Amino acid sequence: MDRIGLIAGNGRLPFLFARAARKKGLEVVAVAHRGETDPALAAEVDRLTWVRVGQVDRIQKAFREAGVKQAVMAGGIGRVRALAEARPDLGAVRIISRLRSFRDDALLRAVASDFESRGVTIIAPTDFLGEVLCPEGHLAGPRLHPAQEKDVALGREVAMLLGQADVGQTVVVHNGHVLALEAVEGTDEAILRGGRLGGNSGAVVVKRCKPQQDLRFDLPAVGPHTLEVMQEVGARVLALEVGRTVLLDAPALFAGAESRGITIVGVP
Incomplete structure (x- = not known):
């Protein structure tokens, strides 16, 4: 070839x-x-x-x-x-x-x-781009506290169900409440809607593949722009699926998270 x-x-x-x-x-x-x-x-x-x-x-x-x-x-x-x-x-x-x-x-x-x-x-x-896939563990920003860990777990559970229905890949959670599910509007609008419903204070954003995802297309992806959207509504955590989420410009993504106090974690 x-x-x-x-x-x-x-x-x-x-x-x-x-x-x-x-x-x-x-x-x-x-x-x-x-x-x-x-x-x-x-x-x-x-x-x-x-x-x-x-x-x-x-x-x-x-x-x-x-x-x-x-x-x-x-x-x-x-x-x-x-x-x-x-x-x-x-x-x-x-x-x-x-x-x-x-x-x-x-x-x-x-x-x-x-x-x-x-x-x-x-x-x-x-x-061609294996190096852009999300690694496991704490990647940037403050460490998760117990309430945020629970929100991440809830978001992943709901995201799996959302994916099974082939609707979207993003869930926004805060204090044990599901605030927004991604549908036709896309990730950014889901984050904005969920963050505002959470009072612009501390929402957790979870992205994961659909269980039946064909890895040739439509993998979840995040980049520095995602952090800008999160900051607009005070979202504090971005939880991503290991090995199945694309990090667009990872150095800038991690640096931006550190400067904004936003936590990024890779969850297997």
Whole structure:
């Protein structure tokens, strides 16, 4: 393999993947989504094609013309934007017509299956980025006190149930009360809503994989921006699943947590 495809969404993960792949000597053929992907990605890849959300055939054509046989999905697509601004082409209709469920995992697996039927195998971006996965233990900020440990345990239990329903990956807890569950609005809005309901004082944010998570796509991810959102509502703890949460710019994440007095822990 001398080239790899990148189906890029928003955030920093497409950048991290592109740099890691090029360090391995691979040509990176990227497809970016208008309104989602940072245009600066163009400087990090060898080829870039812009599409709108839902234009499956255009992505496959770009890969076919470039001779891409393997590709990754890196970065999110805002679900509210996807619902409002999607421009499905015949490829998307082909995939949707086979679905029994429109939940995230079923849809992403169907997309991967369709690409594979056309000669492009979807692999995990973390195959190239193992170093960005969350390690175990106390990672930054003050040590947890007993009440926070209980909130982390409650958040993980509820997050597992939320994931089983294929709804979201984030739960906000405070003093034994579940304040917010992530749904279509995304992580940031869930944190803001939960933190405000908790009186802007000490909420615990828990992120974990869905039990049935396909590790090729949609892994939980946090970065320095997550801390900014937490600080806005006084959230004090960020608990992450070990080996299944992506840390975007970990040095800045840990330094930011220390300066803000926010605890980050990796929980197995």
